[in-house]
Amino acid sequence: xIKKEDVYKAARLAYLQVxxxxxxxxxxxxxxxxxxxxxxQTLPTKEVEPMAHVLPLKNVTRPDAVKPSLPLKTVxxxxxxxxxxxxxxxxxxxxx
Amino acid sequence: xxxxxxxxxxxxxAAGEVKALEVVDSFITRIEAVDNKVKAFLHTTFDxxxxxxxxxxxxxxxGENLPPLxxxxxxxxxxxxxxxxxxxxxxxxxxxxxxxxxxGVIERLEQAGCVFMGKTNMDEFAMGSSTENSxxxxxxxxxxxxxxxxxxxxxxxxxxxCGEVPVSLxxxxxxxxxxxxxxxxxxxxxxxxxxxxxxxxxxxxxxxxQIGPMGRTTEDVALLLKAIAGYDARDATSVQTGxxxxxxxxxxxxxxxxxxxxxxxxxxxxxxxDAVRQAAQLLTQAGARVEEMSLPSSGxxxxxxxxxxxxxxxxxxxxxDGVRYGYRTPDASNWEKLFTGxxxxxxxQEVKRxxxxxxxxxxxxxxxAYYLQAQKVRRLIAxxxxxxxxxxxxxxxxxxxxxxxxxxxxxxxxxxxxxxxILAVPPSIAGLPAVSVPCHRQGLPVGVQVIGPxxxxxxxxxxxxxxxDLINTGGRPVEPWGGEGDE
Numbered sequence: 001x002i003k004k005e006d007v008y009k010a011a012r013l014a015y016l017q018v019x020x021x022x023x024x025x026x027x028x029x030x031x032x033x034x035x036x037x038x039x040x041q042t043l044p045t046k047e048v049e050p051m052a053h054v055l056p057l058k059n060v061t062r063p064d065a066v067k068p069s070l071p072l073k074t075v076x077x078x079x080x081x082x083x084x085x086x087x088x089x090x091x092x093x094x095x096x
Numbered sequence: 097x098x099x100x101x102x103x104x105x106x107x108x109x110a111a112g113e114v115k116a117l118e119v120v121d122s123f124i125t126r127i128e129a130v131d132n133k134v135k136a137f138l139h140t141t142f143d144x145x146x147x148x149x150x151x152x153x154x155x156x157x158x159g160e161n162l163p164p165l166x167x168x169x170x171x172x173x174x175x176x177x178x179x180x181x182x183x184x185x186x187x188x189x190x191x192x193x194x195x196x197x198x199x200g201v202i203e204r205l206e207q208a209g210c211v212f213m214g215k216t217n218m219d220e221f222a223m224g225s226s227t228e229n230s231x232x233x234x235x236x237x238x239x240x241x242x243x244x245x246x247x248x249x250x251x252x253x254x255x256x257x258c259g260e261v262p263v264s265l266x267x268x269x270x271x272x273x274x275x276x277x278x279x280x281x282x283x284x285x286x287x288x289x290x291x292x293x294x295x296x297x298x299x300x301x302x303x304x305x306q307i308g309p310m311g312r313t314t315e316d317v318a319l320l321l322k323a324i325a326g327y328d329a330r331d332a333t334s335v336q337t338g339x340x341x342x343x344x345x346x347x348x349x350x351x352x353x354x355x356x357x358x359x360x361x362x363x364x365x366x367x368x369x370d371a372v373r374q375a376a377q378l379l380t381q382a383g384a385r386v387e388e389m390s391l392p393s394s395g396x397x398x399x400x401x402x403x404x405x406x407x408x409x410x411x412x413x414x415x416x417d418g419v420r421y422g423y424r425t426p427d428a429s430n431w432e433k434l435f436t437g438x439x440x441x442x443x444x445q446e447v448k449r450x451x452x453x454x455x456x457x458x459x460x461x462x463x464x465a466y467y468l469q470a471q472k473v474r475r476l477i478a479x480x481x482x483x484x485x486x487x488x489x490x491x492x493x494x495x496x497x498x499x500x501x502x503x504x505x506x507x508x509x510x511x512x513x514x515x516x517x518i519l520a521v522p523p524s525i526a527g528l529p530a531v532s533v534p535c536h537r538q539g540l541p542v543g544v545q546v547i548g549p550x551x552x553x554x555x556x557x558x559x560x561x562x563x564x565d566l567i568n569t570g571g572r573p574v575e576p577w578g579g580e581g582d583e
Contacts, residue, residue, distance in 0.1 A: 002456065010456040014410060015417070015435040016448055030453055032511045037399040040469050043476065050471035051478060053303050053333070054289050054527030054550075060332040074196045080424035087419050090430045 002031050097122035098259040099572050102168045102316040105262060106209075109167030112156055116149035116167035120211055123169045127213065127260045133576040134245075135235050136254040138174050139182050140214035145169065148211045165323055166209030171255040171264040174215035175222055176307065177296040178202050185298050186218040186230040186248075189422045189442040199296020200328040201265065201307050208323040213261050216251025220444045221413065222272055222300045224248050225516040228507045229446045236503070237280060239540055240578040243500040246276030246516075249310070253280040256310050259573025263311040263320050269301050270401050271496075271520025273308035274532035278495035278543025281534045281574070283317045283560060284310040288550045289527035290335035292321075293328030301408035302333075304401075304524050312571040314561040317531070318342050321553065342554045344561045349383030351489040351559070356391040359493035359519050371542040372494045375535040378566045379492070379559065386492070391484060393476045397522040400477070402514060403457050403470035404525075410454025413447070449510060478526040485549035490559055493519055495532040495543035523547045533560040535567055 007027045011018045018026060069075075072085055081088040097119060100108075108114045124142050131137055152167050172178060175185045177195035179202075184190045198206070205212075219229035227235045227250025235250045237243040238258040245254045249266025253276035256264050266273040268286040277284025286308045297307055309320035322342070328334045355376055360369045376386045418424035418438030425437030443451070457466035484491065496516055506513045523530040529548045536542035544563065548556040564571070 006456060007452060010452045010459065011448075013459070014414070014451045014455045015432075015439050016443070016451060017436050017440045018448075018452075026449060026452060029449060029510050030456070033402060033453060033514070034466075036511060037403055037466060037470075040396055040399050040403075040473050041465070043393075043396060043469075043473055045469060045472035045476065048472040048475050050468055051475035052471060054478060055333060055335065057290075057333065057335075062329055070196050077196065078193050078421035080418060080422070089419055090428055090434055092431075 002027060002034055098126040100262060101313045101571060102165060102262040102311060102319060103313070105168050106164065106166055109152065109156065110162045116152040116156070116211065117146060119167050120145045120149040120169060123213060123261060130258050130576055131260060133236065133241060134238050134254050134258060135233055136216055136251040136260060137171070137214045138184060138186070138217050138232060138251065141178070141181055141212050144181065145211045145213050152209060152211070163207060163209035164319060165205070168210050168263065169213045169261045170205060170210045171213050171216050171252055171261040172202070173218055173249050173252045173264070173266045175218060175267055175298040176201065176265060178212060178215070181215065183215070183298070184232070185222070186220040186232065187442065187444065187447070188231045189416050191231070191423065193421060197296065200293030200330060201324040202296065204324050204326065210323070216249070216255055216264065218251055219248035220447050221298070221409070222248040222267055222269055223409070223446050223450055225271070225275055225513050226507065227251065227276070228503065229444060231444055234503060236576070237500045238574050238576040239281060240500065241576055242502055242578060243540070244279065244503055246279035246496070246500060248272040250276045252310050253277050253282055253284065256280070256282045256312060257574055258576055263309065263316050265324070266308055266310055267297055268306050268308045268524065269304045270405060270524045271517040273310060274520050274530060274543065274545060275496050275517060277310055277532040279500040279541060281541030282310055282312055283314060283531065283533050284308060285317050285321060285531040285553070286523065286529060287321060287325065287553060288529045290333050291325050291337055291551070293326070293331045293334050295328050295330040299412040301405035302412065303408060304405060312573070314344060314533070314557055314564050318344055318557050337551065342557055344557055346558050347382060348379050348559050348562045351384040351555070352487065353379060353384050353386045353559070354389040354484060354488035354491045355386060356389055356394065356491055356493060358391055358394050363515065363518070364494060364497040365499065368494045368496070368498060368542050371536040372492065372544045375544045375563055375567065376492055379562060382562050382566065389484065389488070391480055391522070393473070393480045394522040396473050397477050397525050398514065398518045400470040400473040401521045401525055402453070403466050404474065406450045406454035407458045407467050408454070410451045410458065413451055416442070446510065474525050477522055481522070481526045481528060490552070490555055491547040493545045493547065495520055495545040499540035499542060519545065529553050529556055531556045531560050533563050535563060537567065
């Protein structure tokens with residue numbers, strides 16, 4: 001059964017911060033959902049090959065051709081912060 | 097004018113009886129008259145539509161060859177990219193995003209002569225069954241303004257239902273085209289997986305997502321499907337399909353139709369089950385052989401779906417990190433705060449819940465029990481359908497277990513919301529085409545779902561057409577009414 005710690009850990013892995021109040025709510029809701037999903041365990045699937053995809057496609061490739069990209073200005077119109085054509089992000093180094 | 101079907105509009109524009117610009121202006125008037133009640137649109141693109149219409153009118157005047165949907169106004173779900181138009185996905189995360197390119201389907205619609213009227217409301221990142229998870233506002237069902245339109249393509253269903261446009265595009269991962277179509281009394285089709293390019297559709301669960309057409313007549317839905325289907329090298333799961341000349345008037349004579357008992361069981365409202373059985377009766381009278389049958393694995397589809405879709409979503413939504421596009425928290429003093437703060441502040445509750453669920457079922461120790469087991473069950477379900485289609489031409493079920501529910505009644509309880517898709521999810525899991533058609537003339541709309549084998553779109557549309565003709569649900573728009581009224 002899923003516990004608060006599990007929800008907290010999964011949230012952290014996904015870079016989501018969950019407040020104590022939300023944690024309780026999510027844990028209960030996810031417990032309901034996973035209980036519902038537990039019915040799957042009753043099916044005989046030992047010999048069944050997992051299905052990741054419905055199409056009989058394998059290793060779809062395309063020619064490695066150079067094609068024009070979108071203009072820099074167009075791409076950058078959606079960037080929250082940028083400078084001189086680069087995405088601006090926090091420093092990697094601890095400056096303290 | 098707003099009462100006309102896409103086919104009728106196309107013919108009048110092509111014959112020069114009406115100008116494309118007049119068509120656009122007439123639909124703008126309709127949108128301005130009803131959208132404050134139903135709130136189907138997140139943003140309108142009237143300037144773009146007028147420009148497109150003027151170009152079309154020039155072509156008509158010059159006597160050029162005219163494409164199959166020339167002058168037809170269309171609404172597009174807000175998770176499909178139109179160049180230089182906002183694309184929010186119903187999320188604060190993309191509230192200020194403007195798409196720098198066109199989706200594959202949008203390129204095709206432009207070539208087909210469609211005119212873009214705007215982007216429609218949806219549950220955030222297509223996660224929901226009522227459109228109440230939109231970060232911006234709630235869309236209302238025109239048949240009763242106190243009720244939900246269904247979701248996640250609620251805006252697209254409503255826009256068609258009340259004549260704001262004759263046709264629209266939605267996207268269907270686990271029922272998001274068919275369930276709102278059912279709730280709003282319109283026709284909505286989920287194509288075979290791979291038939292329509294996903295290039296430019298914001299990814300939710302990539303092995304399940306398909307863009308699908310919505311309209312008020314089978315013919316319009318078929319026209320739109322034909323316009324958007326086809327191979328696109330930019331989507332690695334795109335499939336080459338043959339010529340699509342659908343003979344919709346063939347009828348259902350001689351067809352063998354299965355009614356899977358599991359889809360009429362507990363949890364399905366009597367009124368809904370009865371309406372669908374009556375539809376089956378009509379098909380018998382039209383010459384089909386209808387037979388009760390069983391699809392035992394289908395009962396497990398919903399559980400498998402939520403594990404698979406959430407798993408895929410947790411991976412797809414990892415891209416929203418506040419760096420290259422989308423929301424960025426004001427406090428981005430270090431990487432941890434940049435990622436976590438941006439995601440925390442901009443994602444809504446349902447999206448977070450699914451990311452957490454997906455991360456959990458994919459994590460070491462739980463992967464085999466949940467995700468892998470769901471993939472195995474997926475094969476059981478797909479194989480069972482395959483077996484069924486050796487015997488039956490199509491299968492007939494309710495689209496949803498109930499009619500449109502009251503606003504606010506399920507949104508606090510995720511599992512009860514998920515159950516709304518229980519009958520729509522099995523074909524999604526198996527990648528099969530399915531169409532929802534109205535099958536009830538009084539009270540709230542009820543949808544009947546016609547499921548076909550892979551690439552069996554023609555068959556399901558033939559059956560849909562028979563139902564449309566026999567039940568005579570009209571194909572005409574409704575006037576929004578009921579509920580709490582104007583806000």
